[in-house]
Amino acid sequence: MTIRTEPWRTTAGGERPLAVPRHWDLIGAPTGRLLMDLASAREALAAGRNSESAQISTRLLALLPGRRAAAVAAADADGTQQVDVIHACVLTVLGRAIEAAEPDQAQVRFAAAVAIFDRLVAGGAELKPAELVDHGTALARLDRLDEAFEAVVTALEALAAVPVDTIIRIVLTLRERHDLARAERLLQLAIDVEEDDPRLAQRLAETRLLDDRPEQAAAAYVRAGTHFGAGGQPGEALHCFEQAIGLSHDPVDAMMGRSFALADLAGPQVALEAIESVRDSHPELEVARAFQAQLLADLGRVEEALALLDSGLTMSPVDPVLMAARVRVLVTTGRRAEALDTVDEALVAWPGDVELRRLRARILRQSGRSAEALGVLQELLAEEVADLDDRVEMILTMVDLGRPVTALAETDHALLFTPDSADLLACRSMILLRLDRFRDALDAATRAVGLDHDHVMALSAQAQALLRLDRHDEARKPLGELLRLVPDSPEIRHTLGGLLLDGARYDDAEQLAVEGLRIHPGEPSLLLLQGKVRVLVGRFQDAVVVLERAERGLAKAGGPAAAVTDVQAHLGEALRRLGRDREALVHLDRALEAGPDNAFALGTKGQVLRASDKVEAERHLRRALELDSTLNWAHTELGELLRAEGRLAEALESYTAATDLAPQDAWAWGCRGATEYTLTRDDEAAASLARAIDLNDTYAWAWAVKGALLMDQDELADCLLALGRAVQLDPTIGWAWTIRGWAEELLGMREDARRSFRSALAAGGGGAWAEIGMADLLLQDGMPAQAEQRFRTILKAMSPRDALELAQAGWCHLRLDECRQAARNFGEALLLDDSMHSVRFDLALALLGTGPVERAVEAYEEAVTRLREVPSPGRRRAVLRIAAHDLPTVLTQPAYRETDQRSLTVLQRLLQPDGSAEPNGAGR
């Protein structure tokens, strides 16, 4: 016999069956897990997260048949019954979750649930309160109201919370049947359990009114109105209070409530009129006096408010309500010391008064005495008289005291009891921000905002978290909301303005600053925002004006170092753009003194230094990029610096970083294209320049570089078009005119070429090449004397220092028939830059003028051989075209007159396009 053993059930000591939990199912999860999931589904439903609840329920429903089958197979009657109960409850929860979207499907679920419940009850099963609630709910949905009533009442008597809509559904049916007694009983029971839900009190009031008991109805309306008001529904509250006023003989509470509601709905002035009418009829009401004083203070009539309270205090010197009101008014006006004296005085008379102690704690915190404030709040908590606001205050006080971890623990503890408190969630978010847990902070803030769209702290935390997560676009929304809620906050305006600037919404940002400055004239942060906008839109002089105002404002107020740095850095930038480099440096140095690691200031200083000290400029730019690698303009600037130094590979790296960061930056693409062109990476250069022109088709320099590239690619017609566009956009780009002149000369358009060279010289940027072009045309036109004079003038003005200038000098000597000197210049140019293929042909041409012809032919052959190394066919064609053009052009010169035809034929064959210079040497 083979005994099958299961290795996971054995131990070293031998085979031993493991203890299996009683409700262990086939899949391996205990029933407790099902109950937990059911609780989660109920919780989601209670929080209004219906789809989440439906998802959980659906998942549970899929698991239940298997589990039931397992229980049946194990002959586990209790287990089977428990699964059935869970099944019925899940069906009810699911029905409620989908009720709004799929009412028919919901009815099916309720019917199925009731069927199971009925079977269980008939089988003698005793349902627990929560199960009774589900049973009653399902029955109510099927209009089996008597049974539903019984089930729900039993549940309420066991203090189980019943969904308010279930209660209301039963109550409405009972009212239709004129069974007002049972309706009132049900509502009273429900209010005992869910005392804060104003809808129950409202239905109670209506029921009592039907029962013709107006005074009691009015009391219920007042209760409903109070809860509506406390729950942030002043409109509903006002309706209830007005109902109560209409029903009661002495509706003082309702009138008070109406005043409160009006304060929220219509502002302090309307509320003041309402409360004054209350006080007219009930002058003894100190609560009304206190509220009136508060409204006066809100309207800026502080002294009247204090006089009103003082007159009340004359009659009742230690009335805690009046004293608390006095304290609030004083706090509103910033008179904290006086407020603290008042509250301390009141506490002598009323040492245990919670409101006074609460006020004391807040004043202490506002006065920077957070440790004392925390002590007071902890006492309130220990005495179990603290409310949620006190708890929030205590948490914020802990944060003030630099104890964010303790504050977080306290917040999480509080959230266990009130998971849907927007205040607590906002607190949690703010604390998490302090702890650099930005993603968690964002989650908490988003939940808080979901619960209360106008929660300032939550919106602020959400915005900050998004900013710290570099999700700037998304941060704009909460900041916009904040601005709506707190329109006079300069900080919010400044932050939002910064985000608008990031999004290139300059007009909106300026508008924001202007509006803010109307509220706070001279506010440095708003002036800074305005200055930044003006720098970005190119209004540099205007920028200097506002930034200097900001600078003065900060100096006067002793503003924070970060603000000083920002203002000074932007002043530096504005002055740099005005060409006032020396002044710019002064401000940039000040910026760096206040904030040595400010990347913007470092980068801008690097830009300024480029003109005077390249080493320092590079150091500053590199440091700026170390600190903030996202400064695309600094990458471009560094690229330009490196390109000017001939460090092309490094320059290209910088430009690539810039274009990666800012793909819409035409300037960076243009510089990148120019560098790629210089590195003879023609395809890449063409793509980059096309991108630059695509982004900004008035970018003259990019058009000009494109023209140069096309010239080098032997695309002369397109070259003329590109250069034409360049000089049309900016006629001062002299070298573009010069290249255009060459292209025209090569195409035989001598008159156009002459005009182009002349324009180049007029533009002042044509350099020696334009002069040489003009002199060359004179020689071609048969005016050797004038040409010689011109060439001599060029040489006289020239002191060749690099390969390019040597090549220019070489060409002048060649055209002056000084071929040996020309050859020497070309040779020296090649020593400095071996990649100048055209110059190698010039050298060969010069050697042809010095003899022997064999050496010249050898030099031409070498030039052609080296040209084969050039991968671009276009570039090879262009060089050959120029060489082929030059050879017959110089033949009229004395030095070349003896060149024999046979040699010329050899050379002409060498210079055939797509022949000898092809890499495979097809033409040779």
Next chain:
Amino acid sequence: MPWSMLQGRVEALRLNLERARDLSVRELALDHVPLEEGVWDAAFDAIRSDSVSRLWELEQLSTGIDRSPHPLHQRVAWQKLAAIQEQSEDIFRECLELMGGLTFRERDLDNQICTFADELINECARSVGRMLTTIAIPAHNGGRHAGARHIAHVQFPEWDVWTLPLVTFEYGQVAITDRPEIDAFARKSAIDVHHGLGADQDVIEERIRALLSDAFATYTLGPAYACALMLLRLDFVAPDPDCREFVAQRVAMVRGILARIADGDVADLHDKLGKHWDQALHLVLGTDPGAADPLERLALDPATVFDTFNWFFLPQAAYAVDDWDTAVQWGSRWCKELRDPKLSPAVPAVAPINRLRDALNASWYARIHEPAWVTEGADVTRELCQQIIDIRGRTRRPPGVELPGAIRPDP
């Protein structure tokens, strides 16, 4: 056992030659000496090839000793071994010199003078065409085949800028051989002289090539070479009249080339240099020119040599008046600064167009006019050389494409 002793010697030599043959630059792990592969091959291939030849001869000898049906006589075998051994000593010396020199450079014991020498040779090589350059190593005396093997020697202990021009002489031997027309000219000149003198043609050709190398060095480097050679190197009181005459011929060649370059200040320097030389010669030797050199009439016309060079080397190879202008400008400024106690000689501003030969000529110009310009001059010249190397090739700009204005965010 005399027979086995011979075998033992053969075996020992074989092992040594194999070691020389298998020598690799990788063993040196050079990090700081920029050694082109082609240069190493050119420098070492001859050593390797000689080693292989000697090994082959050794193998023949070994066969002759114990595997031939007619074994060699013992005395003959010993004589053959001695001959191979003697030839092998040259190989071992060259190996040691090359490896030692490179190691010396790697450790920077030469104070970077070989780096300058490399650069000077490189400049020269590029100016005459695309020829393989030569690696400079410190040594006491140049090897016999140094030039042909692309090795130039910086003489120990003259490790300063004053003798630096002399490395061009060794590169000259390479350049002359590499340019077929000039190589042919050297050979033809040797044949012509041989016909006239009847001396050993190899000796004559060796001298002709040395004189051409002097001409080449003067042609490409200008007065700096002439000064270094005549004032610091040539031994005009050599006891051997043969040598003395050769010295005179070298001086004549150098002065002849200088005279062709001569124009303005170069002529002035040429005269000054000649005067120094003649005076020294007169003071030391009096009127006794010593015994006659059998090769005294070895005549090579500097003018012909100059024209030949002009014809076959590219124009930028030649030292020219423009170059001398730069030397005079820098050199006179140093002289002025030396004469003024308030000033100290400074490195002038350099441009990419400047070459090391400009620095060396300027320095020699200053030294000829201000003999105190030795130690300080060497330091300033070194600094100037370094700046020239640094600036070389740093900037390359495409014609016309200037930078855009420093503007942002968009042009």
